[in-house]
Amino acid sequence: MSTSRREFLATSISAVGALSLGAGLARAVQPKDKAPVKPGAGPLKILILGGTGFLGPHVVDAAQARGHTVTLFNRGITEKRKGGLFPEVEKLQGDRDPKKGEGLSALKGRSWDAVVDTSGYYPRMVAASAELLADAVRQYVFISTLSVYADNNTPDADETAAVGTIPDPSIETMSDGAYGPLKALCEQAAEKAMPGRVLNIRPGYIVGPGDTSDRFTYWPMRAKRGGEILAPGNPEDPVQIIDARDLARWIVRCIEQRTFGVFNACGPVGGLTTAAMIEACRKAAGSESTLTWVETEFLANQGVGPGVLPIWLPQVDGLRGFHRRKFDKAVAAGLTSTPVEQTARDVIAWFPGELERRIRVTRELIEQAEKDGKPKPTMADPAKPRAGISPEKEAEVLKAWKARPQP
Numbered sequence: 001m002s003t004s005r006r007e008f009l010a011t012s013i014s015a016v017g018a019l020s021l022g023a024g025l026a027r028a029v030q031p032k033d034k035a036p037v038k039p040g041a042g043p044l045k046i047l048i049l050g051g052t053g054f055l056g057p058h059v060v061d062a063a064q065a066r067g068h069t070v071t072l073f074n075r076g077i078t079e080k081r082k083g084g085l086f087p088e089v090e091k092l093q094g095d096r097d098p099k100k101g102e103g104l105s106a107l108k109g110r111s112w113d114a115v116v117d118t119s120g121y122y123p124r125m126v127a128a129s130a131e132l133l134a135d136a137v138r139q140y141v142f143i144s145t146l147s148v149y150a151d152n153n154t155p156d157a158d159e160t161a162a163v164g165t166i167p168d169p170s171i172e173t174m175s176d177g178a179y180g181p182l183k184a185l186c187e188q189a190a191e192k193a194m195p196g197r198v199l200n201i202r203p204g205y206i207v208g209p210g211d212t213s214d215r216f217t218y219w220p221m222r223a224k225r226g227g228e229i230l231a232p233g234n235p236e237d238p239v240q241i242i243d244a245r246d247l248a249r250w251i252v253r254c255i256e257q258r259t260f261g262v263f264n265a266c267g268p269v270g271g272l273t274t275a276a277m278i279e280a281c282r283k284a285a286g287s288e289s290t291l292t293w294v295e296t297e298f299l300a301n302q303g304v305g306p307g308v309l310p311i312w313l314p315q316v317d318g319l320r321g322f323h324r325r326k327f328d329k330a331v332a333a334g335l336t337s338t339p340v341e342q343t344a345r346d347v348i349a350w351f352p353g354e355l356e357r358r359i360r361v362t363r364e365l366i367e368q369a370e371k372d373g374k375p376k377p378t379m380a381d382p383a384k385p386r387a388g389i390s391p392e393k394e395a396e397v398l399k400a401w402k403a404r405p406q407p
């Protein structure tokens with residue numbers, strides 16, 4: 001094996017390491033009460049811990065569309081940056097960390113049918129909210145991640161696959177691959193506090209309008225720009241993504257039907273390849289563009305290894321199972337998929353306004369620092385997308401690809 005190939009594979013595996021670790025699995029359990037909500041039984045009361053980032057607002061929309069009543073619990077920081085959200089929704093302010101300020105006090109003495117925890121990253125904090133709410137809610141829905149799994153090399157692995165572990169489960173940082181194992185421990189903390197009443201949902205890449213990671217967004221916006229598009233790896237490389245709105249609708253449906261246990265949640269139903277994803281984005285964009293497919297190893301040698309061109313991952317050792325998780329259990333429980341072309345179209349409509357919002361927020365933060373006599377905060381250029389490669393880098397790689405020595 002050549003040095004470059006070895007280096008490339010090492011990069012592949014470490015790039016995905018942050019998405020693949022955790023501890024003992026919170027197993028699917030028999031619900032205490034499987035009865036679905038009867039039509040006409042009245043709206044449910046749903047508490048969301050978080051609710052103003054990316055997935056949360058879609059859960060609010062999905063719950064309201066079904067006639068349910070929503071309460072949000074958060075610090076009020078993100079909502080302010082968005083210029084106010086959901087004026088009609090009840091908002092409770094506090095911190096998930098019981099050690100900070102009033103902590104979870106705002107939740108005391110209240111009750112809901114279900115809580116959706118979209119913002120739990122540390123087991124100590126998930127334990128605190130699940131213990132506090134154990135007698136106040138019927139169901140705890142924890143939004144976990146596919147990153148809990150220890151192994152990304154086994155195609156078609158289901159929810160019974162082992163989760164990763166971490167030497168120190170009390171650390172509260174996302175670095176060094178801690179994210180996945182900590183989420184696995186969060187699942188267990190919820191299950192311990194409310195045995196048999198937890199729904200642990202493990203999504204793959206969540207995409208669509210509102211996604212501030214810009215990962216999937218790179219592709220529709222790249223197609224919109226038109227011209228020669230660098231397409232990575234093998235057109236047949238598989239891709240799994242889930243539209244946040246599909247996930248949100250399914251979360252609400254699971255609450256209505258009292259679904260408990262552990263579920264992988266990705267999509268689309270029926271499968272997707274890298275070529276089909278990019279093609280859907282080109283159709284949605286409607287711009288004049290062409291595709292040039294560049295081989296995986298060549299890309300790695302140009303500094304465009306796995307994770308640099310977002311969403312796409314090559315089928316190499318260490319990654320063969322990454323975009324090939326089984327999620328038929330969720331489909332059987334009602335998960336559906338929006339066509340990727342529709343997701344791409346909605347992202348194209350949303351993203352320009354989102355860039356304007358980021359520029360405004362950055363300006364306001366800098367002005368505030370000046371007013372407070374604090375040093376100017378160091379921040380990334382808000383006008384630049386947060387994922388993908390620049391037009392200059394793309395042109396450079398395409399030029400090098402065409403000039404490569406032919407065998």
Ligand SMILES: NC(=O)c1ccc[n+]([C@@H]2O[C@H](COP(=O)([O-])OP(=O)(O)OC[C@H]3O[C@@H](n4cnc5c(N)ncnc54)[C@H](OP(=O)(O)O)[C@@H]3O)[C@@H](O)[C@H]2O)c1
Pocket residue numbers: 049050051052053054055056057073074075076077078079094095096097117118119120143144145146202203204205206207213
């Ligand atoms: N994006 C993906 O591709 C992906 C994939 C798999 C799994 N996931 C999981 O999906 C979930 C999605 O998260 P999201 O950000 O979209 O959720 P969200 O609920 O829309 O946004 C995060 C919320 O948490 C609140 N929050 C943050 N820190 C808090 C604290 N200390 N106390 C109280 N509230 C706090 C924020 O408001 P304030 O800042 O105002 O407090 C905000 O409302 C995450 O659990 C993530 O692990 C994501």
